[in-house]
Amino acid sequence: MSDEARVPLLAMRGITMRFGAVEALVDVDLEVHAHEVVALVGDNGAGKSTLAKMISGVLQPDAGIIEIDGEPVTVPTPQAAAALGVATVFQDLALCENLDVTSNLFLGRELRSRWVRDDGQMEEVARRILRSLSSRIPSVRSPLSTLSKGQRQSVAIARTLIGSPRIVVLDEPTAALSVVQTAEVLTHIEQLRNLGLAVVLISHNMTDVRAVADRIEVLRHGRNNGSLDVATSSYEEVIAAITGAPTEPRPAQHAPLRSSTTAWPA
Amino acid sequence: MSVDMNTTPNLPAGERARVPLSQRLGGLGGNARQYGIFGALVVIILLFQVLTDGKLLLANNVASLFQQNAYVMILAIGMVMVIVAGHIDLSVGSVVAFVGGIVALSMRDLDLPWAVAILIGLAAGALVGAWQGFWVAYIGIPAFIVTLAGMLVFRGLALVLVGETVAGLPPEFISIAGGSLPNVLGFVGNADVVTLVIGAVAFLALAFTQVRARQSMRKHNLHAEPVGVFITKLVLVALGIGALTVILSFSAGGTPIVLVIVGVLVVVYSFLMGRTVFGRHIYAIGGNRAAAALSGVSTKRVDFWIFVNIGVLAAVAAIVTTSRAGAAIAAAGQNYELDAIAACFIGGAAVTGGIGRISGAIVGALIMGVLNMGLSIMAVDPAWQQAIKGLVLLLAVAFDLLNKRRAGTR
Ligand SMILES: Nc1ncnc2c1ncn2[C@@H]1O[C@H](COP(=O)(O)OP(=O)(O)OP(=O)(O)O)[C@@H](O)[C@H]1O
Ligand SMILES: [Mg+2]
Numbered sequence: 001m002s003d004e005a006r007v008p009l010l011a012m013r014g015i016t017m018r019f020g021a022v023e024a025l026v027d028v029d030l031e032v033h034a035h036e037v038v039a040l041v042g043d044n045g046a047g048k049s050t051l052a053k054m055i056s057g058v059l060q061p062d063a064g065i066i067e068i069d070g071e072p073v074t075v076p077t078p079q080a081a082a083a084l085g086v087a088t089v090f091q092d093l094a095l096c097e098n099l100d101v102t103s104n105l106f107l108g109r110e111l112r113s114r115w116v117r118d119d120g121q122m123e124e125v126a127r128r129i130l131r132s133l134s135s136r137i138p139s140v141r142s143p144l145s146t147l148s149k150g151q152r153q154s155v156a157i158a159r160t161l162i163g164s165p166r167i168v169v170l171d172e173p174t175a176a177l178s179v180v181q182t183a184e185v186l187t188h189i190e191q192l193r194n195l196g197l198a199v200v201l202i203s204h205n206m207t208d209v210r211a212v213a214d215r216i217e218v219l220r221h222g223r224n225n226g227s228l229d230v231a232t233s234s235y236e237e238v239i240a241a242i243t244g245a246p247t248e249p250r251p252a253q254h255a256p257l258r259s260s261t262t263a264w265p266a
Numbered sequence: 267m268s269v270d271m272n273t274t275p276n277l278p279a280g281e282r283a284r285v286p287l288s289q290r291l292g293g294l295g296g297n298a299r300q301y302g303i304f305g306a307l308v309v310i311i312l313l314f315q316v317l318t319d320g321k322l323l324l325a326n327n328v329a330s331l332f333q334q335n336a337y338v339m340i341l342a343i344g345m346v347m348v349i350v351a352g353h354i355d356l357s358v359g360s361v362v363a364f365v366g367g368i369v370a371l372s373m374r375d376l377d378l379p380w381a382v383a384i385l386i387g388l389a390a391g392a393l394v395g396a397w398q399g400f401w402v403a404y405i406g407i408p409a410f411i412v413t414l415a416g417m418l419v420f421r422g423l424a425l426v427l428v429g430e431t432v433a434g435l436p437p438e439f440i441s442i443a444g445g446s447l448p449n450v451l452g453f454v455g456n457a458d459v460v461t462l463v464i465g466a467v468a469f470l471a472l473a474f475t476q477v478r479a480r481q482s483m484r485k486h487n488l489h490a491e492p493v494g495v496f497i498t499k500l501v502l503v504a505l506g507i508g509a510l511t512v513i514l515s516f517s518a519g520g521t522p523i524v525l526v527i528v529g530v531l532v533v534v535y536s537f538l539m540g541r542t543v544f545g546r547h548i549y550a551i552g553g554n555r556a557a558a559a560l561s562g563v564s565t566k567r568v569d570f571w572i573f574v575n576i577g578v579l580a581a582v583a584a585i586v587t588t589s590r591a592g593a594a595i596a597a598a599g600q601n602y603e604l605d606a607i608a609a610c611f612i613g614g615a616a617v618t619g620g621i622g623r624i625s626g627a628i629v630g631a632l633i634m635g636v637l638n639m640g641l642s643i644m645a646v647d648p649a650w651q652q653a654i655k656g657l658v659l660l661l662a663v664a665f666d667l668l669n670k671r672r673a674g675t676r
Contacts, residue, residue: 058560079562094560096553098620099546107550108562110543117543120486159561 007070009034009198010055010167015064017050017222024050025222028064032167032198037189039213039230040202042242047222048202049091052169055200056088057081068167082109087165089156089173091202097145101137102126104144104155109163129161130154133184149176157185160192168192169200174208186212206235220244302669303614303629306662310633314640321643322636325517328510329525333443333590335635336524337362337583337599341606342613342627343535344576349610350539351572352552352619353402353409357394357416358580358606362599363424365390365584370432370594373439380439388581394420395577396570403569417603425596433593443590446519447526457512458520465511468529469504476500524586528628531582536624548572552619608655609634612662633658 451459613630615622
């Protein structure tokens with residue numbers, strides 16, 4: 001463990017990103033080791049998805065470096081990210097409504113036998129994966145347009161099980177899921193950690209974060225605003241880091257945030 | 267024609283049962299909409315067969331149905347791919363005139379052999395497609411604009427190139443559109459044996475691929491359609507191919523050469539769209555371009571090649587058209603883009619992209635062709651013919667939309 005601990009599997013250093021006048025990210029650092037789940041939290045618009053998209057090759061930072069296994073890399077395209085072993089569940093899911101479940105799972109990574117798609121093989125794998133996620137999907141041949149939001153989310157998550165990624169980025173993977181499904185996704189995340197992957201989990205749900213994350217990285221207005229060990233930090237400390245409030249006073253509504261997936265005290 | 271039995275696009279909705287309806291129908295060639303189009307074609311054929319006192323299905327009429335409409339089918343194949351990817355191509359009519367001019371001039375003025383002229387034409391089509399594909403894919407200008415410009419540009423170039431009619435083309439070239447396969451195997455009664463053999467081979471090849479596909483589903487423990495349905499389907503296909511073959515074998519020439527060209531294109535492109543990764547990516551891009559890109563699909567490359575492809579197919583249509591006319595004229599191919607687009611939409615392609623099939627586009631083209639021929643035999647005024655075709659297009663798409671709405675998708 002200690003060897004792996006020295007060189008993070010994924011490291012982002014000094015990441016800065018502007019959209020016109022908006023400073024989405026300013027000098028942000030993030031490290032994730034193998035066998036580690038890092039939760040990335042922050043208010044709406046804090047820059048979480050923007051950071052995730054850089055790991056996934058969707059956006060390129062204006063400044064800063066990304067390292068994988070200590071080697072600086074560029075991730076110019078999603079294909080490049082996949083080649084580097086990065087799998088991502090995007091916040092807006094990125095699925096094709098007109099295609100069926102199997103096609104979506106393998107999109108961009110289709111199996112072939114000679115020049116033909118190996119549809120049979122893909123369907124078989126798709127079934128096995130969905131069964132392992134105990135997802136409530138009627139058939140791997142269902143077009144996505146006939147699935148519920150939560151079922152689609154299961155498909156998006158199942159995509160991370162194809163290929164053998166080393167780094168998995170999940171941007172609000174449980175946002176549309178039932179309690180049962182959420183529990184399954186959390187179990188899935190734990191499995192990924194046990195397999196030695198590095199996982200970045202973006203979530204507004206503190207219960208989920210506390211359940212699976214080893215470390216919480218807080219972003220606020222596009223800047224690092226604290227790195228907290230899940231085992232030792234209190235709920236209030238996390239909230240304070242997110243909102244920028246001083247640590248002492250508890251936020252007014254400290255009730256279980258289980259159900260409120262987006263709203264944070266301003 | 268049901269080679270593209272991919273299970274992907276547009277399965278019927280509302281399936282929660284253990285074995286969903288779509289799965290039970292899955293192998294049948296996709297979806298209820300697909301049967302709807304085939305059904306509509308059969309109904310229209312029967313209708314005009316009655317209205318024309320049986321003249322519609324006379325052997326020579328069936329042969330010329332294919333000869334007259336080959337260009338629509340060829341263009342519709344390329345167009346349906348463009349439409350599935352969420353684009354449109356308005357330029358194909360002008361490209362037909364432009365490439366037709368190039369082909370005719372290389373034979374008449376450059377004295378090149380007809381085969382070389384054809385290759386030059388195909389290359390010119392590919393270049394035109396690459397030009398438009400470049401603007402669409404790599405510069406990001408909407409295809410509507412690029413091909414609207416192309417429509418003007420290539421019509422203009424056709425006018426420059428073909429100042430006056432380029433006639434006097436070699437007979438071999440002329441026979442592409444009007445000729446038939448030589449009757450080398452003689453006749454049984456009055457029936458051309460070559461045609462009968464082609465029909466039999468076509469059916470056997472189709473049956474073979476279907477059985478193979480079924481076996482491979484079995485091998486992977488996947489749900490295949492019930493044997494009864496499978497056999498019924500094969501019998502229906504056998505009846506369709508059989509009827510067409512027998513009728514054509516009694517026509518003046520036997521099998522029209524253009525029918526062979528169209529047949530080969532249908533098989534090749536159904537395979538491309540239904541069974542290859544490239545085909546899957548076309549559907550993905552049409553369904554959700556951003557998602558496809560995020561998933562690692564090279565959307566620009568796919569867009570580019572789709573336009574190169576339709577450029578080449580427009581060149582094939584140009585060769586057929588020029589051959590049929592016996593000469594190149596600058597006004598050739600007028601409104602061909604509209605015929606091709608109409609065929610695609612009648613054939614079930616979605617305006618929003620992501621949905622559509624080669625077989626559907628061909629059937630759409632046949633529906634238009636049968637309408638044309640039937641109304642012409644009935645001596646209906648061409649002005650009315652046009653109006654009727656317009657209404658058929660509108661009704662076909664309206665029917666499609668209402669169906670979808672009732673099914674609850676979209
Ligand atoms: N493509 C873009 N163009 C312009 N501004 C953008 C773009 N993407 C993000 N931004 C801006 O960057 C900031 C960070 O956005 P980001 O999506 O990363 O937030 P987030 O932390 O994921 O929020 P949420 O919790 O709502 O998902 C926001 O101010 C947003 O408006
Ligand atoms: Mg976000």
